[in-house]
Amino acid sequence: MSIRDTMNSDNVRSKAIFALGLVFGIGLMAGEKGYFGDIWRLYSEDIIYLAQQHLVLVLVSSGLAIMVGVPVGIFLSRDRVQRYSETVLQVFNIGTTIPTLAILALSITLLGIGFTPAVFGLWIATLLPIVRNTFQGLREVPAHLKEAATGMGMKPLHILRSVELPNALYVIFAGIRTAVAVNVGTVPLAFLIGGGGLGELIFTGIDLNDMQMLLAGAIPVAALSMLADYILARAQFWLIPRGVNPLRQ
Amino acid sequence: MIKLDKLSKIFETPGGGTVTAADKVTMEVPEGEICVLLGPSGCGKTTTLKMINGLIPKTSGKIHVAGRDTDDVDPVALRRSIGYVIQQIGLFPNMTIEDNISVVPDLLGWDRKKSRARAGELLELVNLDPGIFLKRFPKELSGGQQQRVGVIRALAADPPVLLMDEPFGAIDPINRAVIQDEFLKMQKELRKTIAFVSHDIDEAIKMGDKIAIFKDGILEQYDSPDDLLARPKNDFIASFLGSDRTLKRLSLLKVSDVMISSQIRVVAQDPVAKARDLMKEAGHKNVVMVGPRGRARGFLHLNDILDETGRVEEHFQALPTTVHPDDDLRTAVSRMFRHDTTWLACVDDDGFFQGFVTQRAISHALGATYRDHADHAPAEAL
Ligand SMILES: Nc1ncnc2c1ncn2[C@@H]1O[C@H](COP(=O)(O)OP(=O)(O)O)[C@@H](O)[C@H]1O
Numbered sequence: 001m002s003i004r005d006t007m008n009s010d011n012v013r014s015k016a017i018f019a020l021g022l023v024f025g026i027g028l029m030a031g032e033k034g035y036f037g038d039i040w041r042l043y044s045e046d047i048i049y050l051a052q053q054h055l056v057l058v059l060v061s062s063g064l065a066i067m068v069g070v071p072v073g074i075f076l077s078r079d080r081v082q083r084y085s086e087t088v089l090q091v092f093n094i095g096t097t098i099p100t101l102a103i104l105a106l107s108i109t110l111l112g113i114g115f116t117p118a119v120f121g122l123w124i125a126t127l128l129p130i131v132r133n134t135f136q137g138l139r140e141v142p143a144h145l146k147e148a149a150t151g152m153g154m155k156p157l158h159i160l161r162s163v164e165l166p167n168a169l170y171v172i173f174a175g176i177r178t179a180v181a182v183n184v185g186t187v188p189l190a191f192l193i194g195g196g197g198l199g200e201l202i203f204t205g206i207d208l209n210d211m212q213m214l215l216a217g218a219i220p221v222a223a224l225s226m227l228a229d230y231i232l233a234r235a236q237f238w239l240i241p242r243g244v245n246p247l248r249q
Numbered sequence: 250m251i252k253l254d255k256l257s258k259i260f261e262t263p264g265g266g267t268v269t270a271a272d273k274v275t276m277e278v279p280e281g282e283i284c285v286l287l288g289p290s291g292c293g294k295t296t297t298l299k300m301i302n303g304l305i306p307k308t309s310g311k312i313h314v315a316g317r318d319t320d321d322v323d324p325v326a327l328r329r330s331i332g333y334v335i336q337q338i339g340l341f342p343n344m345t346i347e348d349n350i351s352v353v354p355d356l357l358g359w360d361r362k363k364s365r366a367r368a369g370e371l372l373e374l375v376n377l378d379p380g381i382f383l384k385r386f387p388k389e390l391s392g393g394q395q396q397r398v399g400v401i402r403a404l405a406a407d408p409p410v411l412l413m414d415e416p417f418g419a420i421d422p423i424n425r426a427v428i429q430d431e432f433l434k435m436q437k438e439l440r441k442t443i444a445f446v447s448h449d450i451d452e453a454i455k456m457g458d459k460i461a462i463f464k465d466g467i468l469e470q471y472d473s474p475d476d477l478l479a480r481p482k483n484d485f486i487a488s489f490l491g492s493d494r495t496l497k498r499l500s501l502l503k504v505s506d507v508m509i510s511s512q513i514r515v516v517a518q519d520p521v522a523k524a525r526d527l528m529k530e531a532g533h534k535n536v537v538m539v540g541p542r543g544r545a546r547g548f549l550h551l552n553d554i555l556d557e558t559g560r561v562e563e564h565f566q567a568l569p570t571t572v573h574p575d576d577d578l579r580t581a582v583s584r585m586f587r588h589d590t591t592w593l594a595c596v597d598d599d600g601f602f603q604g605f606v607t608q609r610a611i612s613h614a615l616g617a618t619y620r621d622h623a624d625h626a627p628a629e630a631l
């Protein structure tokens with residue numbers, strides 16, 4: 001993904017989120033008076049409890065994915081493993097075509113039912129875009145920058161830290177944003193393998209054909225993904241140095 | 250000083266073949282001089298340059314930089330002691346201009362205050378206002394400004410030796426000429442020892458104290474620009490220098506090299522007869538009229554005043570143009586052609602008449618294969 005592509009998809013995403021918000025807003029006004037108040041009265045305890053579980057799932061799995069994905073991406077981008085990295089990334093790319101529900105199901109076969117397989121499945125699903133973007137971001141750093149750095153007497157680790165990573169940061173961050181969006185969108189499924197979270201309200205609501213219960217799960221999930229993306233977008237704006245941040249001219 | 254001794258580089262190509270990018274190159278860049286490595290694309294200039302700071306490992310031969318065999322120096326320490334400028338400039342987009350300039354001082358552990366103060370001084374040296382530029386990012390600078398910063402970044406830790414690979418290659422011709430002039434002015438003071446890669450013959454002539462011409466990894470000729478243009482060693486060099494190489498020498502010679510200093514002059518109040526006598530006596534066809542303190546005001550042509558009487562002020566013509574003794578001969582010749590004249594009066598910064606330069610004297614200087622003949626250039630054409 002080039003920087004321009006990520007900018008475009010950013011644009012598309014924020015428009016989509018805006019549209020989503022609009023739909024919800026209209027739904028809110030069109031609904032019977034007190035409808036949402038009812039939901040809150042009935043499910044507030046469940047919502048708060050399950051939202052916490054939900055958040056823990058998101059934070060743990062995407063946190064682990066960042067902690068592993070970025071170093072793996074860095075490692076794959078090094079010259080001495082360049083020969084193998086394309087192959088490894090091909091495998092990763094095939095990995096992304098597996099539906100996340102299938103990944104979750106597969107992780108049951110490895111780890112059984114509960115929190116751990118849920119985190120594991122989410123971690124796998126989140127890892128791929130992070131590794132891919134870290135790798136790509138670092139490989140896209142112009143060779144002449146590395147040459148100038150070496151020629152001035154910087155050592156490899158120093159070049160990685162002060163030249164390569166800062167210049168790849170925007171692309172890496174875009175990967176993290178995509179990954180977290182995938183993650184937040186997948187977490188409701190974690191309920192199906194016993195991981196808990198707001199999915200419980202959604203799927204039980206579907207089973208019981210209880211619209212209020214379903215919305216008690218769906219609305220916070222939607223709000224949460226918008227919030228997560230907003231926070232990351234702000235972080236992307238402020239954390240990436242102005243000189244290499246296409247969002248800040 | 251940079252000394253290369255039978256320096257060779259043989260690349261292995263993926264197909265299993267080899268490319269000899271540098272073939273037993275032996276040359277020496279004396280302290281404080283600019284040596285331009287010149288030649289067509291792919292002749293091994295960059296390879297030779299990058300072996301000096303170890304970016305490309307040499308196959309065989311010896312390199313001495315500032316008196317030390319580079320084999321005995323840690324490559325990282327060596328690179329920090331050599332300024333390096335590349336064609337793509339290579340400013341780090343994530344760092345401010347100040348931090349970019351201070352990269353090597355920071356690596357050397359200089360005090361921050363000292364390195365940042367130095368960054369400001371260096372910006373002033375290339376006419377960029379530190380107040381404006383220190384805190385900017387590279388993308389907020391024009392190409393020419395970035396190029397200047399690339400050059401001063403190499404000077405930040407005051408290294409005795411600079412390696413420059415087509416440092417002005419990426420800018421438009423007008424800006425390039427300005428930056429070249431700026432750099433030469435700086436070099437006059439700094440006296441760095443510089444290896445400078447170029448594929449542009451005119452740049453080489455302008456920048457080089459010496460020029461090394463390469464072909465297929467072989468150093469074909471290593472000479473001063475004037476000697477190179479006057480006496481190319483073989484047909485390859487002659488054709489690379491171009492069929493107009495004699496004209497190119499014009500930009501290497503200054504008006505003062507062929508100027509005939511002259512005390513012969515008249516003032517406005519002199520009688521025309523005096524002007525006539527002066528010209529006949531000196532064998533000249535023209536004489537310059539100066540003001541009371543010696544500023545060139547005009548001239549008289551002998552044929553115009555053969556039978557005239559009266560004072561000079563009644564008969565003189567304005568000088569169509571003048572040249573400065575520090576101008577190059579290219580400028581002088583082009584002015585002669587533009588104004589259809591065979592001689593020009595030379596005046597200094599303040600307009601005082603210094604002497605004259607003639608077409609005969611110039612062609613005589615170029616015709617002489619060896620220099621110094623210009624001193625005896627004839628003045629009959631005047
Ligand atoms: N890493 C390399 N591997 C193989 N051949 C190379 C390599 N680098 C340069 N060459 C070859 O060496 C020759 C000299 O290249 P270079 O020094 O870059 O030329 P120049 O700077 O004069 O244009 C060319 O034929 C080029 O193809």
Ligand SMILES: [Mg+2]
Binds near residue numbers: 294295296
């Ligand atoms: Mg080159």
